[in-house]
Amino acid sequence: MEKQITVINGDGIGPEVTAQSIKVLDAIAAVFGHVFRYTHALMGAIAIDQTGNPLPDETIAACKMSDAILFGAIGDPKYDNDPNAKVRPEQGLLRLRKELGLFANIRPISTYAALQHLSPLKQKQLEGVDFIIFRELTGGIYFGKRYVSEDGQYASDECAYSIPEILRVADQAFKYAMSRRKKLTLIDKANVLETSRLWRKVVQQLSVQYTEVDVDYMFVDNAAMQIILNPAQFDVVLTENMFGDIISDEASVLSGSLGLLPSASVGTSAALFEPIHGSYPKAAGKNIANPLGSVLSSAMMLDHFKMTDEAAAVREAVKWTLANGFVSKDIDAINNYSTHEIGDLLVDYIGKKAKSGAARNAVLNASTII
Numbered sequence: 091m092e093k094q095i096t097v098i099n100g101d102g103i104g105p106e107v108t109a110q111s112i113k114v115l116d117a118i119a120a121v122f123g124h125v126f127r128y129t130h131a132l133m134g135a136i137a138i139d140q141t142g143n144p145l146p147d148e149t150i151a152a153c154k155m156s157d158a159i160l161f162g163a164i165g166d167p168k169y170d171n172d173p174n175a176k177v178r179p180e181q182g183l184l185r186l187r188k189e190l191g192l193f194a195n196i197r198p199i200s201t202y203a204a205l206q207h208l209s210p211l212k213q214k215q216l217e218g219v220d221f222i223i224f225r226e227l228t229g230g231i232y233f234g235k236r237y238v239s240e241d242g243q244y245a246s247d248e249c250a251y252s253i254p255e256i257l258r259v260a261d262q263a264f265k266y267a268m269s270r271r272k273k274l275t276l277i278d279k280a281n282v283l284e285t286s287r288l289w290r291k292v293v294q295q296l297s298v299q300y301t302e303v304d305v306d307y308m309f310v311d312n313a314a315m316q317i318i319l320n321p322a323q324f325d326v327v328l329t330e331n332m333f334g335d336i337i338s339d340e341a342s343v344l345s346g347s348l349g350l351l352p353s354a355s356v357g358t359s360a361a362l363f364e365p366i367h368g369s370y371p372k373a374a375g376k377n378i379a380n381p382l383g384s385v386l387s388s389a390m391m392l393d394h395f396k397m398t399d400e401a402a403a404v405r406e407a408v409k410w411t412l413a414n415g416f417v418s419k420d421i422d423a424i425n426n427y428s429t430h431e432i433g434d435l436l437v438d439y440i441g442k443k444a445k446s447g448a449a450r451n452a453v454l455n456a457s458t459i460i
């Protein structure tokens with residue numbers, strides 16, 4: 091198969107981790123006989139530096155023409171520390187989500203046996219933890235009306251949702267729940283917010299079409315606690331934009347390192363894949379960042395292309411590096427490997443595994459002939 095991928099390295103550690111994903115994708119292409127073509131495009135602080143615009147028109151055009159987008163990270167402390175900045179890197183990502191209609195952000199939370207000791211939770215609480223967060227991505231307070239009074243004494247951000255906006259992401263979450271343990275938890279604040287009550291109404295109505303799915307409703311404050319107390323209770327978690335942003339960072343610590351977690355943002359056509367970690371400016375250019383969040387995002391991209399065996403091969407390679415201690419500094423402060431070394435090890439594993447598989451098949455074929 092041939093696929094066109096727009097690569098947006100973005101800021102901070104984005105370029106380093108994305109480079110490892112490309113190496114891994116190329117290894118997969120070689121083994122499985124695909125062609126992946128890459129177009130590089132600008133977004134974020136780097137785009138502001140070079141063009142004055144966090145999301146240049148060429149980037150939007152390139153993304154719209156591609157089968158998928160691989161994105162690194164966004165953000166730079168020089169903007170974070172300046173509340174008066176007129177343009178911000180993050181505006182680029184928010185606009186891209188809107189332009190491409192990426193209304194669902196999917197964040198799987200899994201745990202790895204080799205990393206359980208890194209989790210702040212006790213091993214007992216981590217048993218059976220495997221859930222997936224569906225975060226609405228193009229509505230709510232992130233995209234509501236904003237206002238700052240002229241004298242700067244007052245500001246407001248509106249949180250708004252329409253039924254169709256809720257329905258399309260909820261429907262995806264229900265469908266996903268059907269392919270898993272058939273449990274869906276809606277996280278909201280329906281005891282206070284009108285938008286949350288609308289979410290509940292829509293999800294209650296939709297649940298009639300998915301009678302096999304066991305639905306429960308949880309207020310976000312309680313959910314924040316439950317994710318730590320009893321994370322194994324969750325299967326598919328559905329929530330609005332801002333709550334999803336917050337609880338997915340919280341949930342990420344269960345796995346032992348934020349650096350490991352991938353995400354996919356999907357909509358009606360294009361899809362974007364990015365690690366959930368940020369730009370980690372302190373590590374930028376030092377070749378110490380964990381590339382696995384990006385590499386696992388590439389595995390989600392392969393799933394999106396319906397290349398299931400290919401995605402499984404990437405995940406197997408990742409598990410192999412973790413199980414053998416080929417890990418970055420965030421996972422092991424003393425014995426660690428660089429970002430590039432981990433990329434090379436993944437590529438080697440995928441290549442060697444393919445060769446041994448080919449050799450085994452050759453032997454099997456030979457024995458059938460005999």
Ligand code: IPM
Pocket residue numbers: 164165180183184335
């Ligand atoms: C995320 C990030 C973004 C968000 C920022 C960078 C705008 O935190 O993808 O979770 O808040 O959505």
Ligand code: MN
Pocket residue numbers: 335336339
């Ligand atoms: Mn976030």
